[in-house]
Amino acid sequence: MKNNYPLISIIIPCYNHEKYIEDSIQSIIEQTYSNIEFIIIDDGSKDKSVEKIQAMLPACKQRFEHVYFTTRPNKGLCATLNEALMLCHGKYISIIASDDIMLAHKTQLQVDYLEENPDVSGVFSGVELIDSNNQIIDKRVSERTEYSFQEIFSNKHDLPALTQMYRLKDINEVGGYDENIKIEDWFLLLKLTNQNKILRYIPEILCQYRIHEENFSKNNMNMIVEMKKVANCFKTHANYYRINYKLNSRLAKEFYRQGLIKKSILTRVKSIFHLYIYKFFKGAKK
Numbered sequence: 001m002k003n004n005y006p007l008i009s010i011i012i013p014c015y016n017h018e019k020y021i022e023d024s025i026q027s028i029i030e031q032t033y034s035n036i037e038f039i040i041i042d043d044g045s046k047d048k049s050v051e052k053i054q055a056m057l058p059a060c061k062q063r064f065e066h067v068y069f070t071t072r073p074n075k076g077l078c079a080t081l082n083e084a085l086m087l088c089h090g091k092y093i094s095i096i097a098s099d100d101i102m103l104a105h106k107t108q109l110q111v112d113y114l115e116e117n118p119d120v121s122g123v124f125s126g127v128e129l130i131d132s133n134n135q136i137i138d139k140r141v142s143e144r145t146e147y148s149f150q151e152i153f154s155n156k157h158d159l160p161a162l163t164q165m166y167r168l169k170d171i172n173e174v175g176g177y178d179e180n181i182k183i184e185d186w187f188l189l190l191k192l193t194n195q196n197k198i199l200r201y202i203p204e205i206l207c208q209y210r211i212h213e214e215n216f217s218k219n220n221m222n223m224i225v226e227m228k229k230v231a232n233c234f235k236t237h238a239n240y241y242r243i244n245y246k247l248n249s250r251l252a253k254e255f256y257r258q259g260l261i262k263k264s265i266l267t268r269v270k271s272i273f274h275l276y277i278y279k280f281f282k283g284a285k286k
Helices: 021-029 049-063 077-085 106-116 149-153 168-173 184-194 220-234 240-257 263-285
Strands: 008-014 036-043 066-072 092-095 120-130 136-140 165-167 198-210
Touching: 008 021, 008 077, 008 106, 021 036, 021 049, 036 049, 036 077, 049 066, 077 092, 077 168, 077 184, 092 106, 092 168, 106 120, 106 165, 106 198, 149 184, 165 168, 184 198, 184 220, 220 240
Parallel strands: 008 036, 008 092, 036 066, 120 198
Antiparallel strands: 092 165, 120 136, 120 165
8 A cells, every 4th residue: 555655754743732732743643644754853842842852752663654753943834844844745634733634534635636636736724723622623625726926925825734635846946934924825826826836725624723821823023024025026917016004004004903003093004104105105106
């Protein structure tokens, strides 16, 4: 069986997830697909994550073709992912956070899809949302199966990062992850589709996304600032000024929500943004 299927590299970058890392690793162990190498890098956790990982290593070494584990001082998520990519030997890679869970048939289904569709660079799926006690609180499944660069740039897409499976050669071709960007998943989608790589979505739940207080996405201001950094990498695209305007408006509203600016200033800031966009598009029509 293993000789008939390509090697898959599954990566878990871990940081301070002692409550969840065991569930995440166990979900990889329980994959129905057999030919897997497992790479887990602890990015300087200050809790008991390392002890939890070490306790599961014997089961991992028995289950997987190859296991790599290390822990070292904190370097950040993107640096950790790039480090892991250099260790991968698989034809395809999956990356999942150390607090999320893969359903058992995820790897097999996505490998089959990519093997049958050699023009596709990456494939995604639907998710269940779970709480800190693994209780399902919601689910999200899209009817769309493909998105363009412009749709992804305009945030009119649903390609959950935890459900990803990519061709390793395509990730390497676009240079992996930018270590100055924290919204690494959105930036990677844009880099791939900007080079006309095809990304597809399977309308089936294959992963569980955990909702808890430590989620980066809950910090709205940081999220918007990071989105602006990504958008600034694509200034030559037609939708850039419209996207940047929306992000600036969201940032101004967040400043107001946190009491950092008054409503009168918020109104003035939004007016300036509107005028800037109006002048740009008026000039573009000439």
